[in-house]
Amino acid sequence: MRDTKESRLLLVLLIAIAFALITVDIRGGRNSPVDGARQAAAAVFGPIENGVSSAVDPVGNAVSAVRDSGDKHDRLAKLEKENATLKAKLGSDDRNRSRLKQLDTMLNVAAEGQYGIKGAEVIAIGAAQGFSWTITIDVGANDGIKRDMTVLNGDGLVGRVTTVGPDASTVLLANDPDFTVGTRMEGSDELGFASGQGDRPLRVELLNGKAEVKKGDRLVTFGSQADRPFVPGVPVGVVSRVDPSGGGLTRTVYVTPFVGFSRLDIVGVVVQPPKKDPRDEVLPAKPKPTPTPTVTVTVTPSADATDGTATDGTATGGTAADETAADETQ
Structure with a gap:
């Protein structure tokens, strides 16, 4: 369209109509007289918007992925920090137990x-x-x-x-x-x-x-x-x-x-300080002495001794009466 006097007048008229419709729509609220027209426009232009949205979605998804990646990294770093703190706490349990003791x-x-x-x-x-x-x-x-x-x-x-x-x-x-x-x-x-x-x-x-x-x-x-x-x-x-x-x-x-x-x-x-001298009461209990092991010796008689014969050939095991009888016989 060429820039003529008529085209300028048409542009001004369209702008005035647009402002009038906006004013009527705002004042009407839910009962706005242009609501039907809005729904009709949505029915007409909805498929076009969806197509445009589908075309733009990969870019939006990429931005969302980058943002989510940052969030995940932050969460991972936080979890790693919490784990390190927990490990340090667990690692100090032995020391804490020692100090409590x-x-x-x-x-x-x-x-x-x-x-x-x-x-x-x-x-x-x-x-x-x-x-x-x-x-x-x-x-x-x-x-x-x-x-x-x-x-x-x-x-x-x-x-x-x-x-x-x-x-x-x-x-x-x-x-x-x-x-x-x-x-x-x-x-x-x-x-x-x-x-x-x-x-x-x-x-x-x-x-x-x-x-x-x-x-x-x-x-x-x-x-x-x-x-x-x-x-x-x-x-x-x-x-x-x-x-x-x-x-x-x-x-x-x-x-x-x-x-x-x-x-x-x-x-x-x-x-x-104490009210009286505790003397030796604070000293720890003395360790009990380790008992000395007892050694038991068992003597087993030899076979010769059992038969009544000494190892040097001397007879053993006779009674005193036998010895007296022998002396009288001699």
């Missing part, structure tokens, strides 16, 4: 000794304050921790608190060369002082140079004045070697500590 044992020790303790976790090992054998625990002044408090675990004496921060503290371990604690021998009550020697047994100087001590004897803490830095009755270790007595004023013994200082995890800080 440590905590349970420590609580039993605290109950037997009547110690009020604050549980803590070891979060670092190292020379935080220039000491060679120290640990850092995750409790501090905000938890009621103070300097020179006793630290223990389910096995026995761990050390003492030396530095306190708001939420963490440094503990000097009992095997540090700068560590010294008063000890008391189980049963005999012999007193002494134990000093750390790093990864070697503790060195204990007994105050009695003639003290009767042997391998396997056990020691506990003697306690300090006002229970700082040490409360009484905490297991220290077992005597592993005794130096010969040289007639000196003291006697030296070497003690293997109950605590394994290289595998510390859960510990407790004694924030409330």
Whole structure:
């Protein structure tokens, strides 16, 4: 169609009619007078739309596939992450069981000794304050921790608190060369002082140079004045070697500590001392000695002995009456 005056007038008229129909359709709502015309148009143009839709569907399907692929990838990544988390959780079950066992044992020790303790976790090992054998625990002044408090675990004496921060503290371990604690021998009550020697047994100087001590004897803490830095009755270790007595004023013994200082995890800080000295009550039960096997020897008589003849040809088995008769005959 050429651009003429008539064509322009026709275009304006068609636009005006379209706006009028739109206005009437909007005002009519469900009862719109053009609804019938709309349905007729749908019947006419529906097949054409379906054909166009069929032609465009492969592209739409491809876009949908890409989008779904991304969703599937995200879901797969999420599932993989959840599996990894679950595996990590399952893998840590053994550690959790170990820690629960440590905590349970420590609580039993605290109950037997009547110690009020604050549980803590070891979060670092190292020379935080220039000491060679120290640990850092995750409790501090905000938890009621103070300097020179006793630290223990389910096995026995761990050390003492030396530095306190708001939420963490440094503990000097009992095997540090700068560590010294008063000890008391189980049963005999012999007193002494134990000093750390790093990864070697503790060195204990007994105050009695003639003290009767042997391998396997056990020691506990003697306690300090006002229970700082040490409360009484905490297991220290077992005597592993005794130096010969040289007639000196003291006697030296070497003690293997109950605590394994290289595998510390859960510990407790004694924030409330016992009302009375627990003495030896906190020490673990002694292992029962293995019974010595009994050897039975059975003697079986030889055939010659059974016949009454000795191996050297001497007759045996006669009675005293027979021997007397023989003498009288002679």
